[in-house]
Amino acid sequence: MNASDKMEKIVSLAKRRGFVFQGSEIYGGLAGVYDYGPNGVELLNNLKRLWWKANVYDKENYYGLDSGMFKHPRVWEASGHTSGFSDPLAECRECNTRIRVDKELAALGVVADEKMSEADINTLFDANRDKIVCPKCKARNFSPAKAFNLLVKSNLGDFTSEGGEPVYLPGEACQGIYLNYKNVVDSMSPKLPFGIAQIGKAFRNEISPRNFLFRTREMEQADTQLFIKPNQNKAAFEQIKQDRLNWYISIGIKPENLRFKEHDNLVFYAAAAWDIEYNFPNLGFDELEGIHDRTNYDLSQHMEWSGVDLTYLDSETNERYVPWILETSVGMGRMFLAVLADAYTEEEMDGGTRTVLKLHKDLAPYRAAVSPLLRNKPELVEKAREVFRLLKNEFGNIAWDDNGNIGKRYRRQDEIGTPHCIVIDFDTLGENPAHQDTVTVRDRDTGTQERVSLAELVEYIK
């Protein structure tokens, strides 16, 4: 299976099996927006739960947050987003299609990104124009590159529709953390170093949303911001990098599909910026998560623009300083896509080819599926429903599946990654007294079945 086939198969499975749908599909769709279906929202919530556990509960010095989406217009000026949050775009003079010049250059192997100045990117663009063709009409006749701001405007509070001072949707979720840094210090009295973790929505007017969940216009970002003493950044940064990579491995992603990449260009205030890259189908290794040493830039900017003192009083040394910030930031959609791609497997089993999502058991939409061997035997159905209710009370995410023959049910559950299929048969009812009150439990990855007593079933599934 080649990489682009694999991506197509993942997109198709995601729709067919209720993981991800195109946003507003019945109206022809809205580019760059996706909806998570019944199986998708379970996988997404499981990812968020494991992320939260690793970044809040398993740590002693991290606090959670859920900040509002709309923010005072000054926030995006202080953060630099109104002036500097842009992509360099050029327009085809023949058909008006817009291209992202940094991405076109990068595809040619020229080191370029959206952080470069308009002048620098145009120098590189001019040197490579003959190699860049319009994706629509194939002409090579483009305007110069111009910075196109990615912030999405709202009309909140604009009752005259004159647009005055727009309130933007968040271009990055982390600003909500910086705005609440002082509230957390005042209400929780944390000692430095301490962190704030949040999963929040962000919106970007991406010119070419593409590659399914990889580049979308609406996204959720899972962020941690560690507030540290100035210049104590190096060792902590290395530790965070390693912890984040190890976390992906702990949720089942194959280590060979992950790697670190240092940024070629740093924004002027940053001391370090690395990506954790994942080997995405049809994209190859590309950014999954960003890990950034933001120095004291964010709090200094908000201190200057708001006029509020955001310094930290170190009770041990009696010093006051603006903390530095080490950030981790990952788009939940990218994480979801990486997990789906990594789990997607086609393999031979029982003389046929099966599609199976080999998801970590804590990520699978359903922990187990329960079936009566035959759906037209009331005594089997009654017992199976008893087992179903027992497990549902314990785990919640248990599927009931009595459609088609057992082989078909197994294949259907394989496709959505259900780790265990439990079947209630006549032996469960005592036809074979040695197996009374036992059920068969089939393992998704090996296809093998075991008989497990009902008394031990919950522990077995756990």
Ligand code: GAP
């Ligand atoms: N606060 C830092 C920040 O926003 P970023 O590198 O722009 O940094 C962080 O974004 C992460 O958010 C990326 O590593 C990626 O996982 C995700 N992300 C960014 N833009 C995205 C988009 N258009 N669609 C989906 N995910 C995106």
